[in-house]
Amino acid sequence: MTLGAFVRKNRPRWQKLETMLGVIETRGPRRTSRPFLQELSALYRSTTGDLAFAQTHYRGTTLLLFLHQLVARAHHQIYRPHRLTLQIACSFFRNDIPQAIRGHLQAVIWSGIVFLLGIAFGLSAVQFDERVALIILPTEVLNSIYSGHMWTESVFNVLPGAVSSTLLFTSNISVALFAFAGGLSFGLVTFWVLFVNGFLLGVVLKLCSKYGLLGVALEFIAGHGLLEISAIVVSGGAGFVVANALLNPGSWSRADALAVQGRSAVRMALASVPALIIAGCIEAFISPSHFPVWFKIVLGLVLGGLFWLYLLLTGESEKQA
Amino acid sequence: MNTPSQTWDTRKTALELPEEIDLQIEVANVGSRTLAILVDIACCAFLLLVGYVTVSLLASNQGADWIDRFGSSAITMLFLLLVFGLQWGYFNFFEWFWNGQTPGKRLLHLRVIKVDGTPVSLIDVLLRNLSRPIDTFGPMGLIGLLMIFVSRNAQRLGDLMARTLVIHETPIDWSVFDAIEAATAPNQNTPVPSVRLDPAQWELLQRYLSRRTQLQPDQRARLAVSLQANLKPLVRGTDLELSPLPSEEWLLELARRI
Structure with a gap:
């Protein structure tokens, strides 16, 4: 024809x-x-x-x-994939996310170790030379610590709770997602994000204890700290999963390892999003307020505990392949 | 319309369909992808500007009563959410709801698909877009550019992770066949000696006829002469060989006989 x-x-x-x-x-x-x-x-x-x-x-x-x-x-x-239904979305949070975490506990533990390393460095850096704080902390924060006040008092008096909670959780989620994406840089960026955040915490704690603010600072952190740090550590773990796929693909090709492990890594990173929203709200509304100390401590422990219970124990167990 | 040719910036990848056909898909090149990103960033910047102007006009903490203060803090909060949403949500939102397209990609006829040709799912979209800070934005964009240059199917790191491709969709325009069909149509019942063109020659004639109205008159005439010289051997032995018609009429007459 x-x-x-x-x-x-x-x-x-x-x-x-x-x-x-x-x-x-x-x-x-x-x-x-x-x-x-x-x-x-x-x-x-x-x-x-x-x-x-x-x-x-x-x-x-x-x-x-x-x-x-x-x-x-x-x-x-x-040839379309299945439509995203409410059922699939629920199953994603109930089963897929906890399974992904349980499959990669080692990466989460490494991420926690890096964070603790950051804290330890921060503590000893201030011990060694207090001027370290001049480099990494904003001047307003430093001045209020030197004068024996929590910087949070001034910050939270100026900003309404709604604004500061949004500010907190958006910046925290950015940090968490950045830690996940950093896995693609062979884990260097992930390592840096975890280490710097731990370092900051260490510096602030040591500085507060030097100026007699340790009790107040710990009271402030008690309500949200465990949940917030857990979420950051989990998404740092997601970054390390990606980095591990690139560095150590095993019997797969690097591209295949990246595609397979990336899928569980993004699930781990998404687990941190709702946790950080809750933590941000507590940090803005409850932590700076005059709730009794025991309430803040109990709240922090319960939320942190629930987060880990959800990740480690809920959902269907992995199907044997 | 260019003929499919394998130069450095037109790469094709074969998809094997269940129907046992190798589908050739044109992978988007560096230029159009960069341009699409720039368009998207411009969209974000515009939205940010609008948001910022709104905030500075409406929100102030100087308000006298609590309603003012409540309103202004709500607006500030919405602005913060807007910044966050544009940073992490813009690409995810559009690529999911518009089936692999953002405003920039739609403008340049690009689309994100899975490597097997199916539409992207939400998790694929998240995978390829949450990794953007490492290979798209700011100085990191160099990594993405390099990846698009060197990887076989122009995939950046996020694409590799999500197993996605960015393809270029050439818009289909059936009307390019109108001119030659119109020229061919009247001869259905008048018996004229028929001429057989091979596909390349038919393509040549079709392109000339569909485009001749857009050409400059002198170019149009020159092209017609060169086409006539090319196609003349086909009509050897028929009356058309010695026909005194001018080149363009001659081509139309030829079209009438195929």
């Missing part, structure tokens, strides 16, 4: 398929009828036949280019 006759004979069919694709692309498959879908799939199959014919006989033509585009668009509509 000549190219001209081929186009003349089949063009109405291809154009029909194209208009039908336009409909299904805007409306989605659920709001189309059964005969529509049947016709679409029949047209798709016959067009793949035309594509095969054109590949053999009409190389390098505009028509072949169009048929490739058309078949790709139709394939894209016909």
Whole structure:
């Protein structure tokens, strides 16, 4: 068949398929009828036949280019993944996230060790030379510590709770997601994020204890600290999972290891998001307020404990492969 | 419209369909991807500007009563959420709801798909976009650029992790066949000696006929002469060989006989 006759004979069919694709692309498959879908799939199959014919006989033509585009668009509509339903989303939080964490506990432990290392360095750095704090802490914070006040008093008096909680949890989530993405730098960025955050905490604690503020500082941290640090450590673990896939892919190719491990790593990172939102709200509303100390301590322990119980014990256990 | 050619910036990848066909997919090149990102960043910057102006006009802590203060803190909070949302949510949101496209990608006819040709799911979108701080934004963008240059299917690290491709979709325009079909149509019942063109020659004629109205008159005539010289051997032995028609008329007459 000549190219001209081929186009003349089949063009109405291809154009029909194209208009039908336009409909299904805007409306989605659920709001189309059964005969529509049947016709679409029949047209798709016959067009793949035309594509095969054109590949053999009409190389390098505009028509072949169009048929490739058309078949790709139709394939894209016909082979769809499952729609995200509420059920799948629930199962994601109930089963997938805890499973991902339990599968990579080692990475989480390493991440915790790096964070503790940061704290230890921070503590001993201030012990060694107090001027370290000048480099990494803002002056307002330093001045209020030197004068024997918690810097949080002034900060939280100026900002309303709603604003400061948003500020806190958005910046914390950014840190957590950055720690996850940092895995792609072979873990260097993840290491740096965890270490610096631990270092800051260590410096602040040691400085507070030098100026007689340790009790107040610990009271401030008690409510949200455990949950917040746990969440950061978990997403740091996610970063290390990615880094491990790159550095140590085992019997897989690096690309395959990255794709497989990345999937569980992003689940771990997402576990930290709701935890950090809760921690941010507590840090803004409850920690600076005049609730009794025992309440803050109990709240912190309960929330931190629940977070780890959720990650370690809930959901279906891993299916044996 | 360019013919498919394998130069450094048009890379194709084969998808094997269940229908046993090798589908050639055109992978988006560095230039269009960078441009798409720039368009998206410009969109974000514009939204940020609008948000910032709104905040500085409406929110102030000087308000007299608690309603003022409540309102201004709500606006400040919304602004913070906007900044956060644009930073981490913009690409995720659009690529999920627009099936692999952001405003920038839509402008440049790009789309994110899975390496097997199916649409992206939410987790794929999250994987490829949460990794952007490491290979897209700021100076880190160099890493992404390098990856797009060197990796076979122009995948940056996030694409490798999510197993996604960014493809270029050439818009289909069936009307390019109109001109040649219109020229061919009237001869259905008038018997004229038919001429057989091979696909490349038909393609040549089709492109000329569909585009001739857009060409400069002198270029149009020159092209017609060179096409006529190319196609002349086909009509050896028919009346068309010695026909005194001017080149363009001659081409139309040829189209009538195929």
